[in-house]
Amino acid sequence: MQQIPAASEPIVSLRDVKKSFGSLLVLDGVSFAVQRGEVLALIGRSGSGKSTALRCIDRFEKVDGGEIVVCGHRVDRPDVNLRALRQDVGIVFQSYNLFPHLTIEQNITLAPCAVKGVATAQAKDLARKVLAQVGLEEKLHAYPEQLSGGQQQRAAIARSLAMQPKVMLFDEVTSALDPELTAEVLKVIEQLAADGMTMVMVTHEMGFAKGIADRIVFMHRGKVHETGPASILTSPTTPELTQFVGTGNLKS
Amino acid sequence: MSLQLDFPAVLERWPSFVAGAVLTLELAAFATVLGALLGTLAAVGRGAHNALIAGACKAYVETIRNTPLLVQIFLVYFGLASLGLKFSAFTVAVAALTINVGAYTAEIMRAGFEAIPRGQIEAAEGLALSRLQIYWHIILLPAIEKVYPALTSQFVLLMLASSVCSQISAEELTAVANYIQSDTYRAFETYIIVAVLYVILSLVMRAGFWGLGLVLFPRRRRLGTPL
Numbered sequence: 001m002q003q004i005p006a007a008s009e010p011i012v013s014l015r016d017v018k019k020s021f022g023s024l025l026v027l028d029g030v031s032f033a034v035q036r037g038e039v040l041a042l043i044g045r046s047g048s049g050k051s052t053a054l055r056c057i058d059r060f061e062k063v064d065g066g067e068i069v070v071c072g073h074r075v076d077r078p079d080v081n082l083r084a085l086r087q088d089v090g091i092v093f094q095s096y097n098l099f100p101h102l103t104i105e106q107n108i109t110l111a112p113c114a115v116k117g118v119a120t121a122q123a124k125d126l127a128r129k130v131l132a133q134v135g136l137e138e139k140l141h142a143y144p145e146q147l148s149g150g151q152q153q154r155a156a157i158a159r160s161l162a163m164q165p166k167v168m169l170f171d172e173v174t175s176a177l178d179p180e181l182t183a184e185v186l187k188v189i190e191q192l193a194a195d196g197m198t199m200v201m202v203t204h205e206m207g208f209a210k211g212i213a214d215r216i217v218f219m220h221r222g223k224v225h226e227t228g229p230a231s232i233l234t235s236p237t238t239p240e241l242t243q244f245v246g247t248g249n250l251k252s
Numbered sequence: 253m254s255l256q257l258d259f260p261a262v263l264e265r266w267p268s269f270v271a272g273a274v275l276t277l278e279l280a281a282f283a284t285v286l287g288a289l290l291g292t293l294a295a296v297g298r299g300a301h302n303a304l305i306a307g308a309c310k311a312y313v314e315t316i317r318n319t320p321l322l323v324q325i326f327l328v329y330f331g332l333a334s335l336g337l338k339f340s341a342f343t344v345a346v347a348a349l350t351i352n353v354g355a356y357t358a359e360i361m362r363a364g365f366e367a368i369p370r371g372q373i374e375a376a377e378g379l380a381l382s383r384l385q386i387y388w389h390i391i392l393l394p395a396i397e398k399v400y401p402a403l404t405s406q407f408v409l410l411m412l413a414s415s416v417c418s419q420i421s422a423e424e425l426t427a428v429a430n431y432i433q434s435d436t437y438r439a440f441e442t443y444i445i446v447a448v449l450y451v452i453l454s455l456v457m458r459a460g461f462w463g464l465g466l467v468l469f470p471r472r473r474r475l476g477t478p479l
Contacts, residue, residue: 058378086380097375101394101471110389111379143471156375163379 010035010069011167011198012057017066017076019052026052028222029066034167034200039193041209041230042202044219045244050202053219054169057200058089071166087115090165094172096152098144098159104131105140108159115163123162130158134188150181154188161192168192170201186212206233206245218244262441265432272428273449279342279424280411280457283349287410288403290350291357296387298362309358316355322416324348329420341422345414353410360402364395397469400479404461408454415450425449 010033019027026049034040042050055061056068059075059082068075071088099107108130109123118126131137134154144152153173160168170189174182186208193199193212203209209216210230218226218241226238236242297309316324328348332339339347368391376386396403418427425446433442465472465479472478 060374060377082377083380083382086378089378091378093371093375095371097369097371099372099375099390099394101397101469111381114385114389115380143474145475159379 008035011038011071012200013067013069014053014056015067017053017056017068018064019049019056019061020064026222027056027063030219030222030224031066032217032224032227034198036198037196038214039199039201039212040215040217041213042200042217042219043204043206043209043244044225048219049222050217050219051171054171054200054202058086058091058169060091083115087163088166090160090163090168092153092156092160092168092170092173094175096144096149096156096176098152098156100144103141103143104136104147104155104158107144107155108162111159112162126162127158130161131155133161133191134158135184148181149177150184153177153181153185157185157188157192167198167200170199170203172202172204174203174205209233220244257441258438259441259445261436262432262438262445265436268428268432269425269445269449272423272425273453275342275422276411276414276424276426277453277456279345279349279414279417279422280407280453282346283353283410283414284407286346286350287353287357287407290354292361292392294354294358295361295365298358299365313355313358316352317359321348321352321413322419324352325416325420341417341420344420345417345422345424349410349414349417352413353406356406357403360399360406361395363402364397364399365391367398368395393468397472397479400461400465400469404458407461408457411453411457412450425453 013033015031017027017030018025028049030049030053032040042054044050052061056063057070057075059080063076066076070085073080073085073088075085098104099110102110105124105127108127109118109120112118112123112126113120128137128140131140134157136151136154136158139147139151139155144155147155157173173189174185177185182205186205189199189201190212201209201213210233213230216226216228216230216232217224218232218236218238220226220240226232226236226241232241233245236245294309294312297305298313300306300309325345325348328351329344332344372390372394373386376390381389414424415426417424418430421427429442429446433439436442462478469479
């Protein structure tokens with residue numbers, strides 16, 4: 001095995017990852033790596049395996065074969081320290097999943113207090129800070145159901161940020177939102193990218209992916225079919241990607 | 253035939269009625285708190301990966317739900333006695349009622365746990381919370397909130413059902429009534445008064461649960477949708 005200097009070691013790397021649900025092979029030898037500060041967009045049709053690949057990174061799915069290393073954690077191994085892994089990885093879901101019985105502040109302070117033992121006063125300062133980052137300072141004491149979808153998703157991003165993750169995963173985070181609310185969430189993610197956050201995102205927003213992603217991974221039938229810089233979206237080399245971006249997916 | 257009611261003859265025994273009503277409320281309070289704990293643990297246990305724990309919890313729930321309360325009370329009462337253990341009628345009554353209501357609570361809480369969306373648990377896992385922390389901070393209160401009306405009805409029902417504890421001479425409201433009617437020969441009046449007292453006790457319990465709901469579910473208080 002080739003020796004790589006620590007500084008350039010990827011934050012996330014998947015090598016030949018395989019995963020089946022019953023007899024259905026959803027990941028058929030997927031490999032890609034994400035460097036520190038890089039933004040990687042996973043795109044592809046529904047059912048192509050992109051969400052499953054993302055969920056494998058945080059071990060919400062166990063892989064059947066291959067190797068996954070995330071921030072030094074061997075995620076493919078059964079003895080991986082899940083709680084240590086998940087302190088390094090933040091994940092944001094399509095359905096926000098804010099805790100409905102807690103205020104936005106409590107949603108944000110819960111994990112830092114319970115997991116990292118941060119003092120309450122400090123955690124509250126942290127909550128104000130991350131909420132300011134997503135432009136929701138005034139919603140500190142609101143309950144999730146009092147917020148719009150876009151605001152809930154931004155609060156969910158803030159909740160994740162409060163754990164100070166080394167990499168953030170976004171699983172179709174704007175799919176439940178109308179174009180206007182989508183725009184406000186994407187603006188927050190753009191700012192994170194500008195601040196140097198390492199991110200892996202599954203998205204259907206091709207225009208956004210093109211604007212923000214350092215690299216695109218196009219998945220097709222459980223494999224990485226085409227990969228490269230964002231420019232592959234405008235000049236794809238495979239017929240599948242050509243067809244995918246040509247079907248009106250690419251908004252400019 | 254004319255109906256002649258003589259309430260004063262019965263009402264002059266009011267200190268006994270009050271004592272009986274207080275004891276009934278005490279029985280219900282103890283059995284509610286202990287039964288809620290037991291039932292919640294049994295509901296968690298039924299979902300355990302360990303087949304032995306899950307099986308034991310299921311057996312407990314099914315046994316209790318398919319036998320009469322009075323038989324359960326006698327089993328505890330005579331069971332403890334035949335083991336040579338002496339407890340007061342009150343203690344035996346609390347134990348039997350706890351075991352009984354615990355099984356029903358387990359079923360109701362199980363429904364509450366199952367109503368928590370999978371996404372809530374994934375979000376909590378993604379934040380590195382432990383299993384215990386997830387149950388405590390994320391699942392428990394929303395689960396209780398979802399089944400709160402069913403749960404509180406069950407506890408009021410328990411208070412009413414505690415009248416069968418008169419059979420083991422726990423001096424609760426119905427036992428007091430049995431004694432007074434046999435002493436005064438005014439059975440109809442006695443049980444009318446007892447029925448009214450049970451209604452009052454039910455209303456007291458419902459008011460208590462309404463107040464508890466305000467404390468447990470601050471979100472509903474804030475949004476103006478208290479349970």
